[in-house]
Amino acid sequence: MKIYEFYERNTKLKDNVAIKFKDEEITYGELPKYVDSYAAYLQSLGVKKGDKVILSMPNCPEFIFAYLGSAKAGAITIPLNLMYTMEEIQYVVKESSAHTIVVHPVVLKNVDPSAFSKINLKNIIVMDDDTKKKIMEHTNYVPVEINDDEVCTYLYTSGTTGKPKGAMLTHKNFEADVVAMDEISDLGPSDNFLCVLPLFHRFSWAVNVLLAFYLGSTVTIKDSFMPKDTLETLLNEDITVFCGVPSIFAFLIRMVEKGQFKALRLAISGGAPLAPEIQRGFEEKFNFPLVEGYGLSEAAPVAILNPLGINEVRKPGSIGVPLPCNEAKIVDENDNEVPIGEVGELVLKGSNIMIGYHNMPEETEKTLRNGWLHTGDLAKKDEDGYYYIVDRLKDMIILGGFNVYPREVEEALMEHPAVKEAAVIGVGDKYKGEEVKAFIVLEDGKTADRKELQSFLHDKLAKYKIPKIFEFVNELPKSPTGKVMKKLLK
Structure with missing residues (x-):
């Protein structure tokens, strides 16, 4: 089953609402019209089976239409993290050999729009109101023969160990x-x-x-x-x-x-x-x-x-x-x-x-x-x-020959009533190789210091696991999904 066939199996539920967004509602009976129009529009721009289509868009129905429409046109869809810089976008465009990008106007507020013209892209689709209307005028979608085991998406990993890698996923995987x-x-x-x-x-x-x-x-x-x-x-x-x-x-x-x-x-x-x-x-x-x-x-x-x-x-x-x-x-x-x-x-x-x-x-x-x-x-x-x-595996701290797992230390710290968030990393130590360091965000109105937290951990963790260095901060750097970005802490 292809990913755009998931909703097509719900023909008996055509009056069920598929998408609600602000004051807009789209039923399962209406959804195919939107996806087919986006597929047809991409085809009209020359997008063929196996081509790559990049999406740089915030949450909105058009993200879904473009993703599934791209898949239905036989293309490989590449959703981008909205926190990507232009340099990171350029890397993905080059690495994937993409020629088409669908970008929301809100994204253009954060990057230099002229930079898109310097990337080797054939189609730059800015998803403004005029473009949305133009897309919905396309009703001539041409069916494409696609097998379930063909790739439909590249998901680029966060690149914590180097440049992002594009994981190739098939319709069958999803x-x-x-x-x-x-x-x-x-x-x-x-x-x-x-x-x-x-x-x-x-x-x-x-x-x-x-x-x-x-x-x-x-x-x-x-x-x-x-x-x-x-x-x-x-x-x-x-x-x-x-x-x-x-x-x-x-x-x-x-x-x-x-x-x-x-x-x-x-x-x-x-x-x-x-x-x-x-x-x-x-x-x-x-x-x-x-x-x-x-x-x-x-x-x-x-x-x-x-x-x-x-x-x-x-x-x-x-x-x-x-x-x-x-x-x-x-x-x-x-x-x-x-x-x-x-x-x-x-x-x-x-x-x-x-x-x-x-x-x-x-x-x-x-x-x-x-x-x-x-x-x-x-x-x-x-x-x-x-x-x-x-x-x-790569976050593990090796301290004088002992393994320290940051998550274990973080969970122990989180049990303290004054600790709102905790992140633990390894920092260089010329004698032990690494030392344990904790970044702490305290609950509003509550206090704690290094000695208090070390004493609290005394009965919970082996001595070598207890952080020697504490840094109290107002917030931890996080990705859009709430994951602490330890690379920035390091």
Whole structure:
């Protein structure tokens, strides 16, 4: 099944609202007209099967129309992080050999518009009101023969270890992931997903759009996460499913009273590690699941998820169990599986796994060696088959021969009542190789100092794991999905 066929399977639900955005509503009966017009418009500009179309757009219905229209024209769609600089955009254009970019006017406020003309692009489509009208006049879409196992998307990774890599994903990869999520849930056409996370991000796209369209559910789109607006929407509209990042759920615990959610019945956390106390606090207060999962661009993207049912077991701190479409295991540096409870690298295998990185055969071979996707994440598995992320392999701190996993230290710090957020990194030390440093954001109106926090950690962590250096800051640098950007801290 192609990604644009997800909504086409809902012909019996033509009166169901597919997209809500501000005062606009688009039904499943109307959605094909929009996607076909965008596909036809791209075809009129010379976009052919296998061409690459870049999207640089904030959350809006046009992002969805352009993404699916590009796929329906047979092109490979490349969504861009809105935080990309012009230099990063130029890199992706060159690396992918893209000739077409769809850009929203709001993006042009943050970059020099003239710079686009210096990139080797054939089509620069500025998605203003005139362009939207022009697109909808195109009704002559020419069907393209596309196989399910053909690439439909390049998802460029964040590039923490160098230049971004384009993970090549097929229609079948997305289908496997969405069908697997459907298998383990009781979600359906009556559900309404609130989308405040950026659509260019893999988690938001897969769950808020592809899964919702497959189910025949409604997607209520917001430009971005705006606390007051998000709160009012969750409390006053018929939102049943909400995908967010941990900081949003911490905000909801503070701001919402017990019993105020009228329709909300499932919350899914992704994009960054969910502190166990946030999950426990949320579920105890609201009495419905806050589910943590795990995914990455290379897995289309969800690979492991806690059970979604209200009476099923969710373990705080755990990312859950593998989806039905893939397998997981923990291996050592020689790719041998380690015993239960031991830390090693998490590897994955399944029908949702990418076919490789664009133009990077050596990276592909290294990452997909022995038939398993090597995630670069350190993890462990318990006796019930639940997985726990310990840290990024590359974030691990080696201190005098001992391994320190920053996430373990961060979670311990987060248990202190004065600590709002914590980020731990390794800094150079001429005697030990590395030393542990913690960046701390305190709760409003609360105080704590280095000695107090070190004393608090004394019974929770081995002495060598306790940070020696503390820096108290007003905020931590984060990506649009709430992930702390440790590269900037370092």
